[in-house]
């Protein structure tokens with residue numbers, strides 16, 4: 001269970017034992033504050049946003065309401081004792097209805113590694129990579145809450161000898177990512193500039209973009225990832241508002257070539273986050289988010305550059321977070337170099353890709369100016385046959 005500082009105040013949706021209805025919660029230490037009950041008891045002007053128990057109404061309400069709710073919670077924390085209970089005693093559910101889901105590919109280290117593995121005869125980065133944040137539209141309906149078991153998918157693959165077959169993937173993998181949760185929507189036909197990032201994006205969650213590498217490698221040419229990535233995408237139960245991350249903002253890496261005008265991010269939305277990848281209790285990597293080449297404000301501007309509208313609950317993920325070192329890679333594909341260098345677990349076993357029964361946790365934290373680290377929550381999942 002994540003221990004949140006009192007300045008983080010992430011949101012969740014939870015169900016109490018014996019109840020059916022969900023409530024909106026706020027993480028305080030290892031407790032959850034029942035915001036549905038607390039805001040109603042105080043007759044707060046925004047209490048109606050929490051009645052349904054999902055974050056959907058709050059997301060749609062926009063930045064002024066986000067600010068007012070956070071101020072209310074922060075100012076009244078000590079008066080809320082009767083509405084606090086241990087988070088370990090409640091069920092944390094999918095916190096919002098995922099509208100559209102997009103996955104980017106914003107780590108230069110990850111893209112370089114995958115390029116070498118999947119396209120060894122060509123340049124590691126495709127010619128467009130430094131001109132635009134590459135992404136694809138994923139499957140919103142298979143975004144699942146942390147803790148949901150992930151069933152090993154079947155798919156079509158091509159073996160070394162060229163045989164085409166259908167069956168359970170032999171290369172089930174993870175991707176450690178940060179997800180950006182859109183609150184306020186936008187108007188069809190009107191691009192959202194990088195400067196409006198925080199008018200639309202409410203906060204972040206931790207994402208595990210489960211991937212079947214053998215399915216992916218065979219199917220992706222020329223239209224990109226399809227069934228190899230659409231079977232499950234797990235998200236953390238906590239959505240950390242951008243307001244809690246102000247102290248973690250850093251300058252992103254210098255971009256060369258300079259991106260086109262619509263992609264310039266004057267606000268510098270680099271974030272000093274770390275994603276820890278843990279398989280069966282062994283920490284396999286610590287991936288540094290601050291080195292991501294494209295910022296989330298650039299991803300959002302690109303996503304809407306053609307006039308595509310945003311809806312509350314849209315989720316766009318950063319793409320796998322990998323740093324330059326071996327111990328900073330956010331996927332087993334990279335960590336085991338496509339199976340040629342299996343990684344060791346503390347129990348003495350080794351892994352190229354995931355086995356049935358494996359438990360994966362991706363835990364994120366932010367380093368604030370001054371060096372203090374705050375927890376941002378985690379996403380868990382176990383592989384079942």
Ligand SMILES: O=C(O)/C=C/C(=O)CC(=O)CC(=O)O
Nearest residue numbers: 104105106114118175319320
């Ligand atoms: O380069 C490729 O063909 C594929 C790359 C990925 O698997 C990337 C993906 O899902 C985006 C990401 O997580 O970075």
Ligand SMILES: [Ca+2]
Nearest residue numbers: 103175209320
């Ligand atoms: Ca991905």
Ligand SMILES: [Mg+2]
Nearest residue numbers: 195196197198
């Ligand atoms: Mg702004």
